[in-house]
Amino acid sequence: MHNSIEKKLFSVVIVISLYFSSIAQQPTISPAHSFQLADTAFLLDGKPFQIISGEMHYPRVPREAWRDRMRKAKAMGLNTIGTYVFWNLHEPQKGKYDFSGNNDIAAFVKTAQEEGLWVVLRPSPYVCAEWEFGGYPYWLQNIKGLEVRSKEPQYLQAYKNYIMQVGKQLASLQINHGGNILMVQVENEYGAYGSDKAYLDINRKLFIEAGFDGLLYTCDPEPFLAKGNLPGKLFTTVNGLDKPSRIKQLIKQNNEGKGPFFVAEWYPAWFDWWGTKHHKVPAEKYTPGLDSVLSAGMSLNMYMFHGGTTRDFMNGANYDDKHSYEPQISSYDYDAPLDEAGNPTHKYMEFRKVIEKSLPAGHILPEVPVAKPTITIPAISFVSTTSLFDVLPAAKKNATPLTFEALNQAYGFVLYRTTINGGSQGTLKIKDLRDYGIVFINGKRVGVLDRRLNHDSLLLQLPNGKLQLDILVENLGRINYGPYLLKNKKGITGGVHFNGKELKGWQMFSLPFNDSKVVAQKTSQSSSDAPALKKGTFHLDAVGDTYLDLSSWGKGIVWVNGHNLGRYWSIGPQQTLYVPVEWLKKGTNEMVVLELLKPGQTQLQAVDKPILERLNKEEEGIKN
Secondary structure: OHHHHHHHHHHHHHHHHHHHHHHHHOOOOOOOOOEEEOOOOEEEOOEEEOOEEEEOOHHHOOHHHHHHHHHHHHHHOOOEEEEEOOHHHHOOEOOEOOOOHHHOHHHHHHHHHHOOOEEEEEOOOOOOOOEHHHHOOHHHHHOOOOOOOOOOHHHHHHHHHHHHHHHHHHHHHEHHHOOOEEEEEOOOOHHHOOOOHHHHHHHHHHHHHOOOOOEEEEEEEHHHOOOOOOOOOOEEEEEOOOOHHHHHHHHHHOOOOOOOOEEEEEOOOOOOEOOOOOOOOOHHHOHHHHHHHHHOOOEEEEOOOEOOEOOOOOEOEEEOOOOOEEEEOOEOOOOOOEOOOOOEOHHHHHHHHHHHHOOOOOOOOOOOOOOOOEOOEEEEEEEEEEEHHHOOOOOEEEOOOOOOOOOOOOOOEEEEEEEEEOOOEEEEEEOOEEOEEEEEEOOEEEEEEEHHHOOOEEEEEOOOOEEEEEEEEEOOOOEOOOHHHHOOOOEEOOOEEEOOEEOOOEEEEEEOOOOOOOOOOOOOOOOOOOOEEEEEEEEEOOOOEEEEEOOOOOEEEEEEOOEEEEEEEOOOOOOEEEEOHHHOOOEEEEEEEEEOOOOOOOEEEEEOOOOOOOOOHHHOOOOO
């Protein structure tokens, strides 16, 4: 009898234990909130709510650092984070999706929720954002007849396939489903590109079909506001203003006479491109405007709160009617309140003072985190140097040069090779070079061509005999804004002529540099002029943020411990590459450099401060 009672009690204990264990393992479900529009304010659970948001992009910040940057957002007084969603990251090849690692946008949103921050989500298939092709995947250009930002059926189908995948990741994280996404942007500054209201309504319906059933909105600068909105169906916001009276007037005019009033992009600074001065504007120029908007009870999203770094060939480019091509630099410091490494700046502190005045009574901001420690590395030597010409993949052959797109290659480089009869002087001309070409005759560099400078021709004195002509072409970034989005193919997109005669019989070697594993272990120097892959190691007793000083190098890419840090180019203004502490380790670290112009370089050092303001006009390329 006694044993029987013990067994029954033991069974009850086991059942209760399993029950509570199962509860503990179930994900915590947050209660759903309501987020609605009133005539003059947003309503969060029926009470007025002022969005004070700052933009930061998950791929521009190491995943390990997301939480740190978000805590600094809270300490500045922000209650919301804004971010785009980048199509070319999530569908790099047609039908192949990637939401892992630094591309895990759902984890980014959830991290914000854990830190007590709301999110303004911007999953428009077009983002601009100084991002390669404005966020579009390169392969769209391989679909004959496809037109982005239009009702063209092939585009709409590709767009629908993608946005459905985004919906699977994020729709359940909207505020009305217990998540922290307040509102979702449909298209992006469309009025600066077109005015097709039917196209905008198709966008709206696709978003709803993907599960985005909360507040949907559009944004446009003042001159294009009426062209890019859909009153009565999509909430209208304005970009680039900080005069409350004008903001109120415009939004009422374009939103059926109602508010609330949201500046969806308020700019505290600007971005940079190669060969031009670094943009830096004092905080004091912006604080009055910020104060006026917040004091009026209006909402805003500052673009950018924290820029970070554009890595992995993802920088975009501008192109204007004067045929000026302007590829953007890797640093996306943006002179933002948090600098490229995520440290508070003077601008951060001044903005914090302004924001603090508009916070609810009794709200105390967290202490401002101290700047992270930095380290220097006196000298990094390279143990192996490999000529790029010695690690070429198998060639693809064609009578005329093939574009990156025709080679099914998104980014990086293509080496074009053919033979040419020597013994004469003449002009080598490349039609529509995109974007940067280094020309070699029998392995010897004879000149550089640069789309930025409209350089597409070289005067050559050819030696006698049958000669090997090599042209290494770099994609410096597809155009991300304006009417040239549909003219974005890369490589040699026209023909190559010598003295007016077209050269035929080409081999193409694809060099996308998706990772640094292409580096050969042996040392080789088949050509002293050839671009070189250099591999080295360095030892650290302690880790910290640091900056590689490449001011004495030429042009290229750096990887540290397998992470692509971005491009460097001695023309400036950027002379350093930021190395996040999260990607370094105590002990041995590995570095790989692809150097295009100065293959004889053997050492570099890491410094404790970035160099983002040094132009070298004399370094505009190797003299032809």
